[in-house]
Amino acid sequence: MIPKKLHFITGLKSDFGGKPFGFVHYMAIKSAMELNQGFQVYIYYKYEPSGPYWDLIRSRVTEVVVEPPESIFGNRIEHFAHKADILRLEILIREGGVYLDMDTICNQPFETVFNGKVVMGIEGFQLGYDRWNAGDRLGLCNALIITPAGAEFLTAFIHEGVSFNSSTISYAT
Template sequence: MKILVLGLTLLTIGYYLKSISQNVFEQDSSLDRDIDNKISINTIPNRQKVPKILHYAYPDDPENRPFTFIHWLAMTSAIETIKPVKTLFHCVHEPESYWYQLIKPKISVVKARIVTEIFGNPVKVLQHKSDVIRMEALRDYGGIYLDLDVLVFKPFDDLLYDDFTMGIEMVPNAVGLCNAVMISRPFAPFLTRWIEQYKYFDDNDYNYHSVLLPYNLSKKYEDDIHVLNETAFFWPTWVEDHLKWVHTSNEYDFSNQYAYHMWFTRGYNKYLRRLTPTLIRNVETSFNKVVRRFLNYLPVNFNEEIFKREMIGENR
C-alpha cells in the first residue's frame, strides 16, 4: 500500500510539473531546439544552481522602437562582464538597426511567441508582453534575465548559487522587487508561485504583477528568494533628481554595485539619446566614467556619422 501511495504521489507531481511546463505559458513549437542541446546540465559547475545564460526579451512592438546605441551599450556590458555560455535574444521580429547588427554575432536568436493573453487574461501593454516572455525563458532554461537598458559592472558569479534572486527598487512612497534583473534556476519555486498569480492578472495595472507582487511574495516565501538591497541594480532611481545626478554631475560612484538600470523610458529623451562615444569619452559625468570601458568593443572602423543616420530613422 505504501508503495502504491508513493507511486501515485510521484505521478501527481510529475503531471503537475508537466502541466506547468506546457500550459502556464503556451510553448512555441518553432523554438530552436538546438539550443537545448548546447545548454545542458554539464555546463553548470558543482553546487551552482543557475546556468550562466543571459536572456533578453524583445516582444512585438507596435511602436517600432529602435534598437539603439544605449541597448548595444547595455548588452555589451553584460556579455563582456558576465561572460555567459550563451546569450539568448527572445524576439518576435529581429530589430533592424546598425546597433543590433553589431551585437548580433554575440547572441542566439530565439523566436518568441506573440503574447496576447495569460491564463485567459488579455495582455496588450508592451511591457507586460515582455514580462511573459522573460518569465517563460527563466522557467524553461534558468539563467540571468536583463532588461535591454541594464548596464553590468561586476560578474554575477556569486549570485548563481541561490534558487532565485531579485533586487529592491526603492522610490518615494514605494518599495518593490523590480523584474528588470532576475536570476533563477529552472522551475524555481518562487518563480512558479509568481507565475501562478498571473491567473489574476490585470493589464490595466502597470506594475503590480511585475514589481509589487514579487515583493509581497518575498515576505511570505523568504526562504525561496535571495533579495539584494536597492544599490545592487536599481540605484540611483528613475526620479528626476537621480537622473540628473547620474548624467550631469561627477559625484556618484558605481563601483560597489553589480549593475545599473538606466531607466530608458524615463531618461532617454533628456539624457540618454544625446550620448555618443565622443561625448562619453570627453565629458566627465558619473555615467560616462563608468561606461567608457565598453566603448573598446566598438569596431575599429566605427564612424559617428552613423548616429546621424540612426537619429533620422528614429524621427521618421
C-alpha cells in the same frame, strides 16, 4: 545550479515601443557579455531589430523568434511591456539563467551571486536611505532576475502573484 545564460527581450511590438535598437541596447548586451565570459546570450523577439548597433552584436548572440503571449490565466494581455513581463518569467522558469532589461548596463559579473536561489531587485529603493518610510512604494523589480530553471519562487510568482485589471498586470509583494 544557475545556468550561464543571459536572456534579453526586444521587438515584441513592430515599432519597438518607440525605442528602436540603439547604443543603450547594444551596451546592455555587450556589458553583460564582457563581464560574464562563457555565458550563452539569447535575444528573444517577434520583430527583428535592425540598424548599425544590431549589426555589431548580432553575430555574438543566439536569436530566438517568439510569439508574445496574448493572455494568461484567461486574461488578455494588451500592452507589449506586460507581454514581456510574462514572457521573461516563462523563459526563466523553463531555462533558468539571468534575465536583463534592454536598458540595464552591467558593471559586475553575476556568478558572485549564483547561490541556487532567485535574485531580484527591489522596486522603489532610493540610495541614501537607511530605513523605509511608511509611504514608500515597494515591490519586486523584474529588470534583472537571476534564477535556476524551475524555481519554485518564480512559479508561485507567476501563478499566485499575478493580478489583472483592464490594462495592467501587477504582482503581489
